[in-house]
Amino acid sequence: MIRNLILAASAFALAACAASHEPPASPATSMAPRPYVQLQHPDWSRDAVIYQINTRQFTPEGTFAAAQAELPRLKALGVDILWLMPIHPIGEVNRKGSLGSPYSVKDFRAVNPDFGTLEDFKAFVDAAHAEGFHVIIDWVANHSAWDNALATEHPDWYEQDWKGDFHPTPWTDWADIIDFNYESPGLRTYMAESMLYWVRDAGIDGFRCDVAGFVPLDFWEDVRRQLDGITPTFMLAEWEQRDLHARAFDATYGWAWKEAAHDIAMGKSDAGRMISYMQHHLGAWPHGAMRMLYTENHDQNAWEGTSAEFYGEALPTFMALQFVMDGIPLIHNGQEAGNEKRLAFFEKDLIDWQDHPNADLIRQLTDFKSRNPALWNGDWGGRIVPVVTDQPGRIVSFMRKRDGNEVLALFNLSPEKTGFTISDGPVEGQWHAPFTGETHTLTFADRIELPAWGYLVLNRTPLPEGD
Numbered sequence: 001m002i003r004n005l006i007l008a009a010s011a012f013a014l015a016a017c018a019a020s021h022e023p024p025a026s027p028a029t030s031m032a033p034r035p036y037v038q039l040q041h042p043d044w045s046r047d048a049v050i051y052q053i054n055t056r057q058f059t060p061e062g063t064f065a066a067a068q069a070e071l072p073r074l075k076a077l078g079v080d081i082l083w084l085m086p087i088h089p090i091g092e093v094n095r096k097g098s099l100g101s102p103y104s105v106k107d108f109r110a111v112n113p114d115f116g117t118l119e120d121f122k123a124f125v126d127a128a129h130a131e132g133f134h135v136i137i138d139w140v141a142n143h144s145a146w147d148n149a150l151a152t153e154h155p156d157w158y159e160q161d162w163k164g165d166f167h168p169t170p171w172t173d174w175a176d177i178i179d180f181n182y183e184s185p186g187l188r189t190y191m192a193e194s195m196l197y198w199v200r201d202a203g204i205d206g207f208r209c210d211v212a213g214f215v216p217l218d219f220w221e222d223v224r225r226q227l228d229g230i231t232p233t234f235m236l237a238e239w240e241q242r243d244l245h246a247r248a249f250d251a252t253y254g255w256a257w258k259e260a261a262h263d264i265a266m267g268k269s270d271a272g273r274m275i276s277y278m279q280h281h282l283g284a285w286p287h288g289a290m291r292m293l294y295t296e297n298h299d300q301n302a303w304e305g306t307s308a309e310f311y312g313e314a315l316p317t318f319m320a321l322q323f324v325m326d327g328i329p330l331i332h333n334g335q336e337a338g339n340e341k342r343l344a345f346f347e348k349d350l351i352d353w354q355d356h357p358n359a360d361l362i363r364q365l366t367d368f369k370s371r372n373p374a375l376w377n378g379d380w381g382g383r384i385v386p387v388v389t390d391q392p393g394r395i396v397s398f399m400r401k402r403d404g405n406e407v408l409a410l411f412n413l414s415p416e417k418t419g420f421t422i423s424d425g426p427v428e429g430q431w432h433a434p435f436t437g438e439t440h441t442l443t444f445a446d447r448i449e450l451p452a453w454g455y456l457v458l459n460r461t462p463l464p465e466g467d
Contacts, residue, residue, distance in 0.1 A: 036242075037288030037378075039224060041250050042205070042232035044080070044134055045290075047376045049323075049366050050236070050330045051079035054298055055087065055115050056099070057343050057351050058333050064116040064124040071131050077359065078366025079331055081234065082128055083208050085298060086138040087111050087121060091145020094176045097346025102138070103210060104145040104176040108194045118202070125203045134205040136234055137198065141191055142214045143169060143177040150190070151178065157187040169214065182216050192223045199230050206234035212249070213239035220248035236292065245289035250378075251328050254291040256280070261295060261321070264413050265314040270393045271413040274321075278384055278398065281326065288379045293322035294330035302345040307335060316361055317411060317453045323365040324409045324457055326384050326400070328377045336362050368434060372459070374400040374407045382407075387425030394418045395450075399426055406460035412450035419449045431458035 051074060059066035064087075074082070086102035089112050095104070102112070111121050128135050144150060150157055151166065159179045161167040166178040180187055198204050206227075212220065220235075224247065227233040237249040244252055260277050263269040285291065295318050296307040307315050322329045334343075338356035343349045369375045374382040382400035387408070389395045394414040400407050408427060412418045422444055431440045433456065440458060442448075450456060 035288065036286035037245050038247050039245075039250070040228070040232070041288075041290075041378055042134075042234050044205075044232075045234050045250060045328075045377060046380045047370045048080035048134075048328065049078065049369065050081045050083055050292065050328060051077070052083045052085070052297060052330060052332050054085050054333055054343065055112075056085075056102070057349055060350055062114060062348065064111075064120040068124045068127050071127055071133070074133070075131050076363070077331075077336060078363050078370070080133060081205075082133050082135050083236070084135065084137050086140060086210075087115060088140075089113065091147050091176060093146035095346075096176050097344070099347055101176055101346060103140050103174075105140050106145045106148050108144075108148075108191070109197060122202055129203070134234065135203075136206040136208055136236065137204055138210060139195060139207040140210045141180070141219075142211045143174070143179045145176065146178055154184075154186060154190075157181060157184045157190075169211075182219060188219055188222075191219070192226060195223055196226060196230065199227055199233060205231070206236070206250075208236040208238065209249075210238050212237035212244065212252075213241060217243060217248060220244070221246075224248045240291075242285050242289060245286060251290035251292050254293045254327055257291070257293050257322075257325075257327065258295070258300075261318045262310050265311045265318065267415070271391075271396050271411075272393055274396045274413060275392060278325075278386075278396075282384060287326075287383055290328040290377050291326070292330050293325060293327035294332065295319055295322065296332040296335055297330060298332065298343075298345075301332060301334075301343055306340050306342055308338065308340040314413075314415075314453045316358075317413070317455055319358070319361060320365060320455055320457065321396070321409070321411055323369050324375055324400070324407060325398075326381065329365075329369070331362060364435065368457075372405055372407050374402040374405045376402070385426060387427055388423050389420045390423060391418055391420040395420050397422065397425070401426075404461075408458040408460070409455070410448065410450065410457075411455040412453060415452045417449065417451050417454075419447050421445070421447050429460070431460060433457070434459055 053067060055067055056062045086105060088108060089106040089110050090100040090102060091104040091106045111118050125135050157180060158166050159181045168174045168177055169179050182188060224235060235249045236251045237244050238253055240253050240255045256277055260273040264273055295311060311318055334351040336359040337353045338358050339351050341352055382402035385399040387397035387399055389397055394412055395418060396411045396413055398409055408431060427442050431442060433440060
């Protein structure tokens, strides 16, 4: 009996030894690459440019009806997605200024009577759709006004401080709001149903979500699935984090791009700062993620300054760069008029509308982006291909290619005329300058000169007129 056990144990040991020398199972299936971005971008966001509207300041009337009258002008500008800052009634308790912040929401299922009626808003959306636009509205999921009825009806939906009181977002000066508590299933259901209401009943096409990173990601992922069950929806997060792109948001804020652009224009950094941005973008961000690039938005305009204050004569350069780099561009209302005034945030403060060269530049850039697949958004466009020069402290250079369409971008991000040579990159051969009609033949031996804040954007093949 003992001898039989020993033999059996020996046989088992030999079998185990033999098994240990078997090659491991192929990891091909489990280790195959998977797309990081798992949501489906709406087809209409393919080459879209976002235009932000502050309804209060956009027209003298400050109404939806008055904004609707501006749609043909915006259509001629070439923008596609109209983002309206919060359209809801504004809280009165602890209100800032005489009109208050639109981000202090008193009722998530109503419109601010100063802007018009719900029917006026729906008319604006319908008219925008008729012009070929898509409309998104600001959504403030993190907090509400103190006098929102939810605070009385559902106090458990709000966070409480150590004294048991409602409170604004910690370490901010947002005294006119109180924070929600997303541990409450009831709050999540209410907020999701409210978002579904605006898409289903008012016909909007998506949301720009305020301080999105302060709201749990699983909430955004859940609500995105529900929204897409109604219609293809566009979601923009006011946050800068790649995890938001996987299953919740089409686009996030390119804060790092904006900060680099500001510092370079003000002489605090050189072009190497923008090259570092591109390096990080290529290495850490999935291609399907749209990062919103902008030189100005409502936060910057109200609290930091206008584009004119930050950029000066460099502004056209950075506006062009935001359109040709990998990202989705934003135009803030008034930029096309060269508005140099900081707009008051809690009062009526009309944009200074005037004819300005910025409008022609924006029209030129929106047209160029739409006609070049290499410059389209997300996976529709081409990845950045580095182009190396001997002046990395002044010159930002790259190429983008998609479906035979190639665009070469050469930017002098310095206040001095700069000569440079290219040492690496797919640049040799004939190129066409679409903005001037000139033809350029490039080799690695050529020395190229760009004026202060000058740029050269080239096509490998000229595009047909009107294509």
